[in-house]
Amino acid sequence: MLAWALLFHAQILVDVPTTAKNPHSSPADVELGRKIYGARCAGCHGPMGDGGKGTNLASPVLPRSPDDLTLWKVIRFGVPETEMPSHNLTNKEIWQIAAFVRTLGKLDTAPVTGDSQRGEAIAKGKGGCLGCHIVLGKGGELGPALTDIGLRRGPGYLRRKLTDPDRDSAGFLQVHLTTKEGTALSGIRMNEDTYSIQVRDRGNRLHSFWKADLKELRLEQKTLMPSYGQQLTAQEIDDVVAYLTQLRGIQ
Ligand code: HEC
Ligand code: HEC
The missing domain is CATH 1.10.760.10 (Cytochrome c-like domain)
Incomplete structure (x- = not known):
């Protein structure tokens, strides 16, 4: 307001x-x-x-x-x-x-040539994308929801995210911490202020810590988003990009 x-x-x-x-x-x-x-x-x-x-x-x-x-x-x-x-x-x-x-808007920055149905099968199958991303209400929350990714991002960016994910990963920092009692945890920083930090672990659980209770707190620029450059063929990457491009929210 x-x-x-x-x-x-x-x-x-x-x-x-x-x-x-x-x-x-x-x-x-x-x-x-x-x-x-x-x-x-x-x-x-x-x-x-x-x-x-x-x-x-x-x-x-x-x-x-x-x-x-x-x-x-x-x-x-x-x-x-x-x-x-x-x-x-x-x-x-x-x-x-x-x-x-x-x-x-008139430039065709990166034409989409893949097959979005095959892309969907890869994203939900061997790509394992839903382990970390929500699409239309289903999936994990380690990464941002992809439900309207086609509106928010262009094909050029999507392709880069799949093959060179560290390039534009600002915002989602990886955190490694150890409490004074000796418990160690790694995950994604969700929130942080002067006194506390909230971290989501790989099992999607949210944890909150007082910084005064921590022995070690380390932030890393590297993203948890895996690179698919080796795991998927160029054609499969094109297919996933085609699938992502047509995710335009709940209609
Ligand atoms: C191990 C968890 C994990 C897996 C598996 C994973 N991602 Fe991600 N992804 C992330 C995280 C964390 C981010 C946010 C940080 C970043 O942008 O690098 C992200 C970011 C993204 C983004 C950028 C979102 C935006 O709003 O800019 C896209 C697109 C994406 N992932 C697509 C995929 C696709 C497609 C797959 C499957 C082929 C996949 N991811 C698999 C964790 C994952
Ligand atoms: C610090 C990062 C940042 C900078 C700098 C920035 N933008 Fe943005 N811009 C954003 C974000 C994030 C959004 C999405 C806001 C939202 O959620 O709708 C956005 C949205 C927009 C939109 C709305 C797109 C739509 O959906 O209609 C336009 C247009 C735009 N920006 C143009 C510009 C222009 C032109 C400049 C430079 C003069 C600029 N932006 C600078 C981050 C930035």
Whole structure:
């Protein structure tokens, strides 16, 4: 609620455009937009917009930004309660970035050639994905739910996640800890503050510790997401990517 109230306040102070259509979308504007995007957005959304920490922007349909004006507002004010920040740039610069973002939707960053039915069989079978991920209510919780992964991530990112998972794994840190009583535990950090830490173990159980009770606490950048580059053939990876791409939430 507070975030929305602040957002409302911010919108009063900022001269929000009223034109529904982007007035700065010439090729020169797109080029300037590309430069600002590279500096401000690519770190989260990927240089080609196919996702990372931020959502997939390389899609002709952006759920939160159906038209130019909503896209402008999302870039200017961010998305409350998510990692999408506000951007204090000039109105014109925001339009230029918006113009560039729209070009990403027209790029076919990584065509999907696999067979999604075969991909589903692999994901639920020998891939063992449901051991760690929920799809439509079923599965483990060690990794993020994949129910709407096709909306959030582009095929390029999905392929990288299967073959080179450490590349964009920010957020899900592996934790190794030992209590003063000698109990050792490894898992994923779910939450942490000055005094306590919450860890989910490989059996999906959630544990909470006071840091004062720990003898050792070690965080690791390496992801628990296995690399499938050896275990699956290139064709099978394509199939799994095709399956993931069409997971678009509960409809
Ligand atoms: C710190 C990481 C981060 C940065 C930097 C960032 N974003 Fe985002 N962005 C996100 C996240 C996370 C979301 C998803 C929010 C949500 O849950 O809907 C998002 C959502 C969006 C959306 C909404 C997509 C939709 O579904 O309609 C757009 C558009 C967008 N970002 C554009 C940008 C642009 C342009 C920039 C640079 C000016 C930028 N973002 C910078 C993380 C980031
Ligand atoms: C041993 C547990 C484990 C298994 C098995 C596993 N994953 Fe993961 N996966 C994770 C964890 C933990 C993360 C979050 C950290 C990261 O992004 O690397 C993750 C992240 C992902 C992401 C990125 C999600 C996002 O929101 O960006 C995708 C996609 C994914 N996994 C797909 C799969 C698929 C498909 C399979 C099966 C072929 C699979 N995973 C098997 C643990 C696992």
